[in-house]
Each structure stands twice: as C-alpha cells, then as structure tokens.
Amino acid sequence: MALDSKVPQGPIADKWTNYKNHIDLVNPANKRNIDVIVVGTGLAGGSAAATLAELGYNVKAFAYQDSPRRAHSIAAQGGINAAKNYQGDGDSTYRLFYDTVKGGDYRAREANVYRLAEVSANIIDQCVAQGVPFARDYGGLLDNRSFGGVLVSRTFYAKGQTGQQLLLGAYSAMNRQIGRGKIQMYNRHEMMDVVLVDGKARGIITRNLVTGEVERHSAHAVVIASGGYGNVFFLSTNAMGSNVSASWKIHKKGAYFANPCYTQIHPTCIPVSGDHQSKLTLMSESLRNDGRIWVPAKLEDAQAIREGKKKPTDLSEDERDYYLERRYPAFGNLVPRDVASRAAKERCDAGFGVNATGEAVYLDFADAIKRYGREQALIHGDHNPSAEKIDKLGKEVVKAKYGNLFQMYDKIVDENPYETPMMIYPAVHYTMGGTWVDYNLMTTIPGCYCIGEANFSDHGANRLGASALMQGLADGYFVLPYTIGDYLSDDIRTGKIPTDLPEFEEAEKSVKEQINFFVNNNGTKSVDHFHKRLGKIMWNKVGMARNAQGLTEAMAEIKALREEFWKDVKVPGSADTYNEELAKAGRVADFLELGELFAKDALVREESCGGHFREESAETEGPQKGEAKRDDVNFAFVSAWEYTGEPADAILHKEQLEFNDIELKTRSYK
Amino acid sequence: MDMNLKLKIWRQNGANDQGKMVDYSLSDVSPDMSFLEMLDVLNEQIINEGGEPIAFDHDCREGICGMCSLYINGEAHGPDRGITTCQLHMRKFKDGDTIYIEPFRAKAFPVIKDLVVDRTAFDRIQHQGGFISVNTSGNTQDANSLPISKHAADEAMDAATCIGCGACVATCKNSSAMLFVGAKVSQYALLPQGQVEAADRVRNMVAQMDAEGFGNCTNTGACEVECPKGISLDNIARMNREFFKANI
Incomplete structure (x- = not known):
C-alpha cells in the first residue's frame, strides 16, 4: 500500500484553515448515533474524549490505571510551549514551527508541525478557561520560562507540575462529560486487541484488570492514545505500567509503525543507583535555565571525586569544565536534549564521570543562587548584602521555582541540592516514533486513529522540551475532533455495531488463548527477569550510540530472548482475578517484538539524526567535528514498517519528507 | 549497609475474603531502594518460591500519579513526610526492623486485593x-484578557x-x-x-x-x-x- 499523507494543498499558513472549511461534518442529531472508543486518558486521550463528548459523540474511554487522572502525562514537569509572544521577544507561529522542525532534525512532516504551532495559542486559552493555575507575574499575567533549543521564552508552566495541572484540566473536562453520561469510563481495563470489520476499525477487546473478564466493545472509530514505548528499555522515566501494547496490537492488524528508533534520551535524570532500580526519575529540563552543567577539567579530580576523596565544591572555577557552554556558546546549557545527552556521555566515556559508576555529571545551582540573591537584595533595598543574606535570598528564589524537584532529588539521592550540585545522567524518556498517521491522524487502518506520543508525526527525530504537552493537547482538543468528523460522516446510517459478529468472536478467542497460555505455561523465570534482560540489550546496543554490528547483534539477541520468554516465562495466579504478573506478561511479549523492529529500524537508517546517533555517521572535520551527520540525500524519509509476522521481516515503506517552507540545513547550536 | 527485615503484610484474596496479616522475611535490602522496589524484590522472591505476589497499586514511581498507597507502620505513605510511598526509601528503616504494611482502610475504599483498594x-x-x-472551541477568550x-x-x-x-x-x-x-x-x-x-x-x-x-x-x-x-x-x-x- 502506498502511503498517502493527505496533506492539503496551498500555502502552509492556510492549509489547516482551508482544510477545516472543506471537510465533511456530522450534524448534532447524528452524532448521538455514533460511538467512539478512546484508549488511554492522558493529555491526548483525555482531551480527545472530553471534546468528542462535548461535540455529541458517545465516547467509551479506557485506562489501565484506577482513574483517568493518573495517566503518565501527569509526570511532565517543566511546561508547555505556545506561540503567544506574551514576552514580546519575537515569537510567532512561524518561529515555533521553525524551532520544532529544526529541533526535530528535519525529520518531521512540515504541515503537521505548522498546524501544531498554529493551534498552540488556543491550548493556553482553553486551559486557563478550565481553571488551570499557570504561574503568573505580579501584574496577574501569565509567566513564561525558556526551554532547550530555542531563543525565546514561550513555555507556560505551573511550578514543576505542569503536566499534572494540564492533565487535571483534561480530567475535569472528562468529569463533566462522565457526569452527563456522554463518556462511559472504563478504569482498570487493558486493551487486548483491535477488531476490524470489513477492513475498518470497529471495536476492541479488553480485559478487566480487577475481575479478569475479557470484554467486547464496539464503536464506529477507535482512537489510540496510549503513549510511548520507552519501557522497552525496562529502565526509563515512564510509569511502570506504560506500554506499547495498544499500538503494537493495531500494528499487527495493519497499522504501520513509523521511526521506532527515534527515542529521546533525556539529559537530566537521576543516575542509576543499583540493580534493584525499577525506574528512573527525571529532573525537569527547566532546571537548565538556571543550572550549569559541568565535570572536572582534570581526570585526576574526577577520579578523586569518584573515590570520595574530593567534593565538587572543593574545585575552583578553572578546575571545572562547563562543557556545554564551551562547546555550544550560543545555546550553552540550553542545547536540545539529544545534543546535551551525547555531550554528557562523551565526557563520561572519556573518564570524567563523577559518581561511583562513572556515569554522572554535575548540574550546579550555586551561580543561580548568587545571582538571584543579589537581585532580591536590591529589590529589598539592600545595596550591600552579606554573603549569607545573598545565599538565603537566592535559595528562596530557587525554592519557589524548583522546590518540588529539589525535594524529589533530596529524597531519592539523600543529598541536599541547595548545598551541593545535583548529579545527573541521561535516561530514556520519550519516543518520537510511533504509529504512522496521515494529516487526519488516521493510521493505515481506516477508522483507527492515533494521537499524542503514540503517533509519530510532529517531533521528527528529536522532541524539544515542553512540546509533548503541546502536541498531546493539540491532537486531542483541536485536531482529532475535526478530522474524525470527516470519516464519521459516512457512518451516520450505519447504526450500532453489533459485538456478536464473527470478527469479535475470533479476536476474543485469540486473546483468551494467549491469557490461558501464560497462566498455564509453568516456566521458571518471572516476567521482570525477561524485561530486564531486554532492557540491557536495548541500552547497550540500541541506546545513545549505535553501530551496524551492535544493532545486528541486538536483533539476534532479542529474537532469542523472545523465544526463551515464550518457553520459560512464569506467570503465577489465575486468569479470572486481579493478576498484575499476567498483565505484565502481555506487555513484555509485545516489547520483545517491538525491540527487534526498533533495532532493525536503527540499522536501516545509516545516518545520524536527532536522538538517533550512528557512530558511522559523524562529522569528521570542521567546526562541527564529532557532531551527528545527517544524510538528507538518502534518508529524508519516514520509515513506516508493515507487519508481516516476524519483526525482522517487516516491510519498509517510505514517506518522502518535503520541505517547502524551511530550508534543510545542518543543525548547529554553536 | 544492607538490612534484614521482617515484614507483616496484609493479604486478602478479593473483596469478599476476610484477609489476614502474613509474615515474610527479606534479607540484603539496600538503603538506596525505594519502598516499592523493596516490595518488588520480595515479590520476585515469592514468585520464585511458587507463591502469588503481593498486589499493590503503583505507577509513576515519582510521587505524582497518586496511584500508590499503603499504610506503613500505622502511617499513610509511611514514616517520612511530604512524600508518597514510592518516594519512601529504605534508609528510613534499620536493620532488624519489623514493618507492618496494610492497605488504606476506609468504608468508601473497599479492598480489591491485598493492598489494592478501590478509590x-x-x-x-x-x-x-x-x-x-467550558467547551473546547478554539475561540475562547485570550488567556491574558483576565489578569489574576x-x-x-x-x-x-x-x-x-x-x-x-x-x-x-x-x-x-x-x-x-x-x-x-x-x-x-x-x-x-x-x-x-x-x-x-x-x-x-x-x-x-x-x-x-x-x-x-x-x-x-x-x-x-x-x-x-x-x-x-x-x-x-x-x-x-x-x-x-x-x-x-x-x-x-
């Protein structure tokens, strides 16, 4: 099947408006006869479910958590971008569009990104109207901060809990519709498969995670909003339950999976402390507004620190290497995430790491505390403040801005980051890749849509900070509710989809077979055992730096591990009760397939772009020496994989990316 | 220094089961583990011994989703302050301690299984x-038109x-x-x-x-x-x- 992105004709600034003016609509009376299923209730799924219900559709929403409010969007800390230009610093829709395409290393679809930038301002208006308590200045207007990879302040925030507040906003909109009966909410339910009738997505099979009951649900369209697949690495900043299964099930039924190798390794996470580690914790990128990243300039100092013979505060300014400021003077500590992560790895690989494992760098707030302290002293009319007073006032400002993050760090690491620099190291965070969708956000299965992190479309090969929240809400509030109408307008006479069709019966049967297989397998090793081994393969061979040999090995190792998993996995308990091991087994089974496709995708893409760094493709000379080298002649395409059985046999379809409004350039932050 | 612990944990097989405290012991617990990672290790041990792991709610493991609960030694989210159970670390306990772990108990929060309750x-x-x-329309008034x-x-x-x-x-x-x-x-x-x-x-x-x-x-x-x-x-x-x- 040839890929048709369905990008409308016309100038980029007019595409979305013209398109909205010409698509088919469903009249309000007919919307009452149409059902839509939404899987996942994070920012994308929650906002979509609420908006579709407001429009009049009957929505069924599903979440594996015990409440829609707990989806992992809630953990996003730093902020949400919008081209409001409230700061008057030269921001515009075009600039947000440009920054996002450049930040994504020219591997995103232009028209989608422009639309995202265009609706970004509406998101802030909508959220404020819902009562989202964004940070404000003393004049009562909204405050902004700056994030990596841009030269303006366009990030709106609510302390270090922006994701929480935005999700609670979407959740409140859902609550209003649940109360009116327009959304039927299914908590603690997991989607086990999608059901296709006459080639169209017409329902899903779910498992009730409390009773174990396998259920059929029908609808006229199915929306997948189940988030990213970072947990394929076992250790990531994702929630423990975050999984690829909904996306993978639709992939196996015909939805192409795009760019799985585009994964964001976030530069500022708390380093791994031991083998017991179950997840990694992010320290918001917003910290890089004020924190300076460094390692010791001399190897012997790094070694002394690792051995506990020296403390970071013992080193003078000239004994420190602020390597981001040194290498990237224009953007300094606010380079994009992929660049910052690779730079940290480069220093640690060279022996400058600062914790016992040698895999950590410093994020230091001492300068910011001094700077803010002096400023506050002046505001308080003290023109000759003592060092103690500066320190005290400065810490108060830092606490107001980042207090919850500092507390989180203190609790996990047992060190006070107001007194000693934080230790940080990159960790798997976000997946830019995902289900391939067209301009309507529809997958290659008619009637099956994919929104938010679960799709691939807007961030190219690297996502800029504070853009995930923007994309999730743009898709759910402002894009999907329009585009889905164009498809559903054909369904006004279809009537309710019956769930006793043979297609439902068959899908339910195969779901039950898999469940029964797991609980009767009598293997010897736990699900986590396999998940951890998969994670190690991924991190070591498909992580921050990749090469052909490692990727080839990874594919073979994952395949072997998958075979071992099916032979030897042990799932205690029964199928007809609350059984978390059983739920985990199904998720890990899918990760074991995705992991291989991920490595294959990385192997095929013989260039470096964004979060995908091939060691064979780096600049060897000139001012960009050592930086990632993109190959626009051969790789300016989206890799969309078609499932055929074994992940290694997946068929590659290419969507050629066209750049008419932005010139393809080497991405420089120097 | 690694610790050895005695654990007394509430087990209840479904809402209609009476439930009881069950004793476990766990050795080599690192003080850097989170409380839930300690339970992960215990569950791995239970699975390897052929038992059914202890059910408990958890998800983000960074103190924001609100999914984790647990009543630890008579306190919701355990002995530390300003944190959820997933942010509680084993360094708050000592070698040889006995730790009581129960679900959140309230009439309006019925137990689903073991430590999992319905909230x-x-x-x-x-x-x-x-x-x-407020409906989503795309023409809501400008966010800064109403200073707060x-x-x-x-x-x-x-x-x-x-x-x-x-x-x-x-x-x-x-x-x-x-x-x-x-x-x-x-x-x-x-x-x-x-x-x-x-x-x-x-x-x-x-x-x-x-x-x-x-x-x-x-x-x-x-x-x-x-x-x-x-x-x-x-x-x-x-x-x-x-x-x-x-x-x-």
Whole structure:
C-alpha cells in the first residue's frame, strides 16, 4: 500500500484553515448515533474524549490505571510551549514551527508541525478557561520560562507540575462529560486487541484488570492514545505500567509503525543507583535555565571525586569544565536534549564521570543562587548584602521555582541540592516514533486513529522540551475532533455495531488463548527477569550510540530472548482475578517484538539524526567535528514498517519528507 | 549497609475474603531502594518460591500519579513526610526492623486485593462538580484578557497539587474526604473562572461525598500532616465557607 499523507494543498499558513472549511461534518442529531472508543486518558486521550463528548459523540474511554487522572502525562514537569509572544521577544507561529522542525532534525512532516504551532495559542486559552493555575507575574499575567533549543521564552508552566495541572484540566473536562453520561469510563481495563470489520476499525477487546473478564466493545472509530514505548528499555522515566501494547496490537492488524528508533534520551535524570532500580526519575529540563552543567577539567579530580576523596565544591572555577557552554556558546546549557545527552556521555566515556559508576555529571545551582540573591537584595533595598543574606535570598528564589524537584532529588539521592550540585545522567524518556498517521491522524487502518506520543508525526527525530504537552493537547482538543468528523460522516446510517459478529468472536478467542497460555505455561523465570534482560540489550546496543554490528547483534539477541520468554516465562495466579504478573506478561511479549523492529529500524537508517546517533555517521572535520551527520540525500524519509509476522521481516515503506517552507540545513547550536 | 527485615503484610484474596496479616522475611535490602522496589524484590522472591505476589497499586514511581498507597507502620505513605510511598526509601528503616504494611482502610475504599483498594469514590465526587463548564472551541477568550493576582493563582495552585491518593481519608479517624474535596473546591473558588458555578459545585460535591460514606471533619488535622503534597487544612475551612455561602 502506498502511503498517502493527505496533506492539503496551498500555502502552509492556510492549509489547516482551508482544510477545516472543506471537510465533511456530522450534524448534532447524528452524532448521538455514533460511538467512539478512546484508549488511554492522558493529555491526548483525555482531551480527545472530553471534546468528542462535548461535540455529541458517545465516547467509551479506557485506562489501565484506577482513574483517568493518573495517566503518565501527569509526570511532565517543566511546561508547555505556545506561540503567544506574551514576552514580546519575537515569537510567532512561524518561529515555533521553525524551532520544532529544526529541533526535530528535519525529520518531521512540515504541515503537521505548522498546524501544531498554529493551534498552540488556543491550548493556553482553553486551559486557563478550565481553571488551570499557570504561574503568573505580579501584574496577574501569565509567566513564561525558556526551554532547550530555542531563543525565546514561550513555555507556560505551573511550578514543576505542569503536566499534572494540564492533565487535571483534561480530567475535569472528562468529569463533566462522565457526569452527563456522554463518556462511559472504563478504569482498570487493558486493551487486548483491535477488531476490524470489513477492513475498518470497529471495536476492541479488553480485559478487566480487577475481575479478569475479557470484554467486547464496539464503536464506529477507535482512537489510540496510549503513549510511548520507552519501557522497552525496562529502565526509563515512564510509569511502570506504560506500554506499547495498544499500538503494537493495531500494528499487527495493519497499522504501520513509523521511526521506532527515534527515542529521546533525556539529559537530566537521576543516575542509576543499583540493580534493584525499577525506574528512573527525571529532573525537569527547566532546571537548565538556571543550572550549569559541568565535570572536572582534570581526570585526576574526577577520579578523586569518584573515590570520595574530593567534593565538587572543593574545585575552583578553572578546575571545572562547563562543557556545554564551551562547546555550544550560543545555546550553552540550553542545547536540545539529544545534543546535551551525547555531550554528557562523551565526557563520561572519556573518564570524567563523577559518581561511583562513572556515569554522572554535575548540574550546579550555586551561580543561580548568587545571582538571584543579589537581585532580591536590591529589590529589598539592600545595596550591600552579606554573603549569607545573598545565599538565603537566592535559595528562596530557587525554592519557589524548583522546590518540588529539589525535594524529589533530596529524597531519592539523600543529598541536599541547595548545598551541593545535583548529579545527573541521561535516561530514556520519550519516543518520537510511533504509529504512522496521515494529516487526519488516521493510521493505515481506516477508522483507527492515533494521537499524542503514540503517533509519530510532529517531533521528527528529536522532541524539544515542553512540546509533548503541546502536541498531546493539540491532537486531542483541536485536531482529532475535526478530522474524525470527516470519516464519521459516512457512518451516520450505519447504526450500532453489533459485538456478536464473527470478527469479535475470533479476536476474543485469540486473546483468551494467549491469557490461558501464560497462566498455564509453568516456566521458571518471572516476567521482570525477561524485561530486564531486554532492557540491557536495548541500552547497550540500541541506546545513545549505535553501530551496524551492535544493532545486528541486538536483533539476534532479542529474537532469542523472545523465544526463551515464550518457553520459560512464569506467570503465577489465575486468569479470572486481579493478576498484575499476567498483565505484565502481555506487555513484555509485545516489547520483545517491538525491540527487534526498533533495532532493525536503527540499522536501516545509516545516518545520524536527532536522538538517533550512528557512530558511522559523524562529522569528521570542521567546526562541527564529532557532531551527528545527517544524510538528507538518502534518508529524508519516514520509515513506516508493515507487519508481516516476524519483526525482522517487516516491510519498509517510505514517506518522502518535503520541505517547502524551511530550508534543510545542518543543525548547529554553536 | 544492607538490612534484614521482617515484614507483616496484609493479604486478602478479593473483596469478599476476610484477609489476614502474613509474615515474610527479606534479607540484603539496600538503603538506596525505594519502598516499592523493596516490595518488588520480595515479590520476585515469592514468585520464585511458587507463591502469588503481593498486589499493590503503583505507577509513576515519582510521587505524582497518586496511584500508590499503603499504610506503613500505622502511617499513610509511611514514616517520612511530604512524600508518597514510592518516594519512601529504605534508609528510613534499620536493620532488624519489623514493618507492618496494610492497605488504606476506609468504608468508601473497599479492598480489591491485598493492598489494592478501590478509590473510584473520589472520581464520582469530581463528576458532580470538579470542573468548569467550558467547551473546547478554539475561540475562547485570550488567556491574558483576565489578569489574576499572583497570590490567588499561587494559592489555587497549592490546592490543585492534590494527587488524589486518599492518604487523608486513610489517616482520618472519621474516614473523612474533606481535605480532598476542600482542595478541589478551593482551587476553583480562588479563581474568577470558578465563580459562576461555585454554589452548585460545592453543594453537589459535598452531597456526593456524603453519599459515598465518607465521614465528617472534626478538625484533628492528621490529614494535613500525612498529606504527601502538604494540602492545608485551610482548604476545609474554605469549603465550609463556600458551602455556607451556597446555602443561605
């Protein structure tokens, strides 16, 4: 099947408006006869479910958590971008569009990104109207901060809990519709498969995670909003339950999976402390507004620190290497995430790491505390403040801005980051890749849509900070509710989809077979055992730096591990009760397939772009020496994989990316 | 230094089972482990011995989703302050300690299995008014057209940080949900956008809170102490004021 992105004709600034003016609509009376299923209730799924219900559709929403409010969007800390230009610093829709395409290393679809930038301002208006308590200045207007990879302040925030507040906003909109009966909410339910009738997505099979009951649900369209697949690495900043299964099930039924190798390794996470580690914790990128990243300039100092013979505060300014400021003077500590992560790895690989494992760098707030302290002293009319007073006032400002993050760090690491620099190291965070969708956000299965992190479309090969929240809400509030109408307008006479069709019966049967297989397998090793081994393969061979040999090995190792998993996995308990091991087994089974496709995708893409760094493709000379080298002649395409059985046999379809409004350039932050 | 621990954990096979405390011992616990990672290790041990692992709720493991619960040594989210159970670290315990682990207990939070409880009563309260009635249209007024004083916005934010974990209910001798409901009512009461529906909101949410079987507030203040997000008792006072205003 040839890929048709369905990008409308016309100038980029007019595409979305013209398109909205010409698509088919469903009249309000007919919307009452149409059902839509939404899987996942994070920012994308929650906002979509609420908006579709407001429009009049009957929505069924599903979440594996015990409440829609707990989806992992809630953990996003730093902020949400919008081209409001409230700061008057030269921001515009075009600039947000440009920054996002450049930040994504020219591997995103232009028209989608422009639309995202265009609706970004509406998101802030909508959220404020819902009562989202964004940070404000003393004049009562909204405050902004700056994030990596841009030269303006366009990030709106609510302390270090922006994701929480935005999700609670979407959740409140859902609550209003649940109360009116327009959304039927299914908590603690997991989607086990999608059901296709006459080639169209017409329902899903779910498992009730409390009773174990396998259920059929029908609808006229199915929306997948189940988030990213970072947990394929076992250790990531994702929630423990975050999984690829909904996306993978639709992939196996015909939805192409795009760019799985585009994964964001976030530069500022708390380093791994031991083998017991179950997840990694992010320290918001917003910290890089004020924190300076460094390692010791001399190897012997790094070694002394690792051995506990020296403390970071013992080193003078000239004994420190602020390597981001040194290498990237224009953007300094606010380079994009992929660049910052690779730079940290480069220093640690060279022996400058600062914790016992040698895999950590410093994020230091001492300068910011001094700077803010002096400023506050002046505001308080003290023109000759003592060092103690500066320190005290400065810490108060830092606490107001980042207090919850500092507390989180203190609790996990047992060190006070107001007194000693934080230790940080990159960790798997976000997946830019995902289900391939067209301009309507529809997958290659008619009637099956994919929104938010679960799709691939807007961030190219690297996502800029504070853009995930923007994309999730743009898709759910402002894009999907329009585009889905164009498809559903054909369904006004279809009537309710019956769930006793043979297609439902068959899908339910195969779901039950898999469940029964797991609980009767009598293997010897736990699900986590396999998940951890998969994670190690991924991190070591498909992580921050990749090469052909490692990727080839990874594919073979994952395949072997998958075979071992099916032979030897042990799932205690029964199928007809609350059984978390059983739920985990199904998720890990899918990760074991995705992991291989991920490595294959990385192997095929013989260039470096964004979060995908091939060691064979780096600049060897000139001012960009050592930086990632993109190959626009051969790789300016989206890799969309078609499932055929074994992940290694997946068929590659290419969507050629066209750049008419932005010139393809080497991405420089120097 | 690694620790050896005795654990007494509530096991209950479904809502209708009577349930009982069961003894476990666990060795070589690292002080850097989180409390839930300690339970992961215990579960791995139970699975390898052919048993059924202990069911407990958890998800984000960074203190924000509100999914984890647990009553540890008689305290919601355990002995530390300002954190959820997933942020509690084993360095708060000593070698040889006996640790009691129970579910959040309240009539309105029935046990699902072991340490997992059903907190959907909180959702049902929110369905009755935990929102501002504004449709998504794309032509909502500009966000800066209505300035809001920083103090009001900050106070609303403080109330809005509630994660809905239910520690307040589990801690309260009356199993009251007033801190939770008060926080939501306050967030909207402090913002101009929330004024239009204020009276209906507080009346309806309080009615649902009562219908769910939560108790009343007797100003003990234990909820505020145990709340992982430091939600202030002031929110209960504000809700009472809003309720009074709505009913005169």
